[in-house]
Amino acid sequence: MEEKIEIKPVNRGKRPFFFDDPAIDQLIAIIMAMSGELSVLYDRVDTIERLLETNGGLKRKDIEKFRPSQEIEDERNVRRNEYLARLFKIITDEKTNLTPHDKMRDYSNLMKELDKT
């Protein structure tokens, strides 16, 4: 058998780490890869459902042959956007509610405020 050719980085340059602890960067990479694979899986389930619905049965090669029409791709696109919004809600929420750290009220201050009339 012929050896499979692998397209590899020659010189990536120094990897930037954005957090003090590189493990956080690594975890983000893992989460993103997982998010991607979950989305791929969802599309695959969607393909299977559609094939079953139209054909009543399923051959594996039909899955490989299936390509979404523009209409189906648009549906998937909407679904992916909703999925991404749910997934990264904590980040996008921070964007709109972002408060300077020194202005964040901690619990004890909040309690004092509650008692004010």
Add this chain to the structure above:
Amino acid sequence: MTPLQEHKMLAKNNHDEDSRQSFVNDFRVHLSSNVFPGNFPAYYKRVLPQFLKNEKREPKNSNEIRKVMNKDPFYSFWSAMQRNSQEMIWSSVIDTVERQLDDLITKSKIEKPNGSLTLNPNLDIPKYNTAADIHLQPGAYHQQQVDNDVSAGAVYDKGTYIYSMGGLGTGNNAMGQITHGFFKSEFPKKEISKVLDMGCTIGGSVTYWAQKNPNVEFHAIDLGASVLRYGHARAEALGAEVHFSQQNAEKTNFDSESFDLVMSHILLHETSTSALQNIFDESFRLLKPGGIMMHLDLPQAHGVAPLESFLFEWEIYNNNEHFYGQLRKMDLVELCIKAGFNKDNIKPSSAGNFWMEEQTPYSSDDFVFPITLCIK
């Protein structure tokens, strides 16, 4: 994602690769429209007030902003995601190309081409192309692992389309559409018979020009053999006649005063300070009197506010676009004068997606590229 226009050389996705690539595309759209904008409140509400408190003044330039923004958790999270999304582009298309590489190599050999392909295995690849994998494409433009390798071209074709989130158009030729529309309006009467495109990669732009002007002789050069083999076969598949050759744009083997137009599309920012001058010098040498030099590249820093500059420069530090940091600050007019162009014939210009024929997902937002335009 609207798929790329099919052609014989385009590597075919299987079911899951197709979805994976669509995911990366949608993810990058999500990042740029829903996450990236958070950098502004992060700066104005959090980072800037802290800076003002500590320093009693505003940051002077993008470097000062970088130092403080690098510590902001929102900016860090966005950056980590953006960097990963860039890596995911390539990993989502590499499997597809690896699987059918043998087949692509076979298809790239054209019996009776309309155009041509001339390779030079002895060409030295300059350091600025090998020092790092530019925009993180594994192996960059020049890696060759098998005889007659076309993988760098095949990966680039699919990957840059995702990188641009469809903005390059389904023919992967937006920049060619822009320079073509711009040129035809700027020089409506100019007769051209011979044109050179420098740093053509897979010939996205020049192939578009050739399709539009079948009676003009088009030459296209690049350093990478793999991208040229692929580009040649791609142009043939699209029915365009282009003569590809492996040459360094700093010093080519073409005759002096032999071209009516010498152009490039985002080549300059991937070179070096000395290479840039050499490329302008060489363009001048190659042009007939009255000929036109037209180099389109990324925006410069002149007159840009520090925060915008800082955000724009993200790619320099995190996406291996090193020289772009220098290019942003350079005076290109001065280099044109040094190359031999008369001051009155140097016309710094700009052109954007309003020159495109095709509607892309970004047609409503103007992105504008500066063009270094000179008449010899």
